[in-house]
Amino acid sequence: MIYSMTGYGRASEVRDGREITVELRSVNARYFEYTSRVPRSCAFLDSRLKTLLNSRIARGKVELSLTVQNTEASDTAVTVDMNLARSYQQALRDLSEGLGIKNDVTVSLLARFPDVLVTQQAQVDPEQLWNDVSDVAAVALENFMEMRGIEGEKMLTDISSRLNTVEECVGRVETLSAGRVEKYTQRLYERLKVILEDRSIDDARVLSEAAIFGDKTAVDEETVRLRSHIAQYREILGSNQPVGRKLDFLTQELNREANTIGSKCQDLDISRIVVDMKAEIEKIREQIQNLE
Numbered sequence: 550m551i552y553s554m555t556g557y558g559r560a561s562e563v564r565d566g567r568e569i570t571v572e573l574r575s576v577n578a579r580y581f582e583y584t585s586r587v588p589r590s591c592a593f594l595d596s597r598l599k600t601l602l603n604s605r606i607a608r609g610k611v612e613l614s615l616t617v618q619n620t621e622a623s624d625t626a627v628t629v630d631m632n633l634a635r636s637y638q639q640a641l642r643d644l645s646e647g648l649g650i651k652n653d654v655t656v657s658l659l660a661r662f663p664d665v666l667v668t669q670q671a672q673v674d675p676e677q678l679w680n681d682v683s684d685v686a687a688v689a690l691e692n693f694m695e696m697r698g699i700e701g702e703k704m705l706t707d708i709s710s711r712l713n714t715v716e717e718c719v720g721r722v723e724t725l726s727a728g729r730v731e732k733y734t735q736r737l738y739e740r741l742k743v744i745l746e747d748r749s750i751d752d753a754r755v756l757s758e759a760a761i762f763g764d765k766t767a768v769d770e771e772t773v774r775l776r777s778h779i780a781q782y783r784e785i786l787g788s789n790q791p792v793g794r795k796l797d798f799l800t801q802e803l804n805r806e807a808n809t810i811g812s813k814c815q816d817l818d819i820s821r822i823v824v825d826m827k828a829e830i831e832k833i834r835e836q837i838q839n840l841e
Contacts, residue, residue, distance in 0.1 A: 551786060552841040553700030554578065554609035554793070558693025564681040568618045571682070571689040573602070575697075577839060578610035587615040593675065594682055601683060605690055607791035608841045615682065628667045637662050697841070704836050705786060711829045711836075712779055715803065718826040719775045722810060725819050726768050768813055771806045778802050793840040800834045 554577045561570040583599045594615075602611055637659055645652035660666055782799055785792050807830060811823040 550698050550789065551701035551705045551792065552694070552697040553704060553839050554697070554841050555700060555839060556609075556693050556697035558689045558691070558696060560685050560688035560692060562685050562688070563620055564684070565677065566620055567678075567681065568616075568620050569682055569685045570614075570616045571686045572614040573611060573689050573693040575606070575609040575611040575693075578608060581606060581608055582610040583613070584610070585613040585615070587613075588617055590673070591615060591617055591678070591682065594679055597679060597683070598686060601686060602690065605694060606841070608793055613686075615686075617678075617682070626668070630665055630667060634659050634662075634665050637665065701840065704839060708786065708833055708836050709783075711833050712782055714829045715826055715833075716776070716779050718822050718829070719772050719779075721822050722768065722814075722819055722826075723772050725816060725822070726772070726814070768810045768819075771810045771813075775803065775806045778806070791841045793837060796837045796840065797834075800830060800837060803830050804834070 554575060556573070556575050558573045559571070561568065563569075581603055583602065585595055585598065587595055587598075598613055598615070602613065638654060641654045642652055645654075778799055782796065782803075785795050785799070804827065807823055807826045811820060811827075814820060814823070
């Protein structure tokens, strides 16, 4: 399966009285990069979530968003410090008697004094919370990978088509290159006939010049390497491993061989084919920048 580096996945479930939502999105990156937005109370889960994602994602800048909301009970508990409340009550009673004024102490008044009412976070089982969050994150990850896979298959189809075009161009270069030396030899004979007129032509010298020309402009090695690179390309595309970095290197090699053919050949038709070949290779290079 070929995966794109761009994708989106979301999952939301209610578990143990908590509504848990996980969203994943990613864009291109050279390596695996992880960023997250998680509640402060769930910060201890962040490294485990990163490990979970990295087990399935090799490349790309991935952003995870986690929200956890209680649906059945509040995550905070309110307790009363009765001893402190009694102390406040007694102090107010003493104040009332000492000043000779009415004691109008109420519960609402006592509740306003510092530390009479104390709020505490409800106890949460860390492992239970992790199990719930990780289950939801796994579903989001599956949706995320499915989208990446769909995009990857589209790119695979396009790349394969362009590889076929490059291979056709290589075949046309080989065909035109095969008769190149013979054409050069014929042109050389014709020029020498005009220059030397009735004088005899040194066939050995002509053949020697043609051989030198053939050595300087031979592209057999380049076309053989191109076919080898194309075969490796297809093999890598058919693997189950991340392919982006390997294909990036091979694309550079394809372009290098095409450039060499373009610089060595002295044939207009071959030059035009090389231009077409390089255009297809550049489109392939743009596509693989999106592959994991």
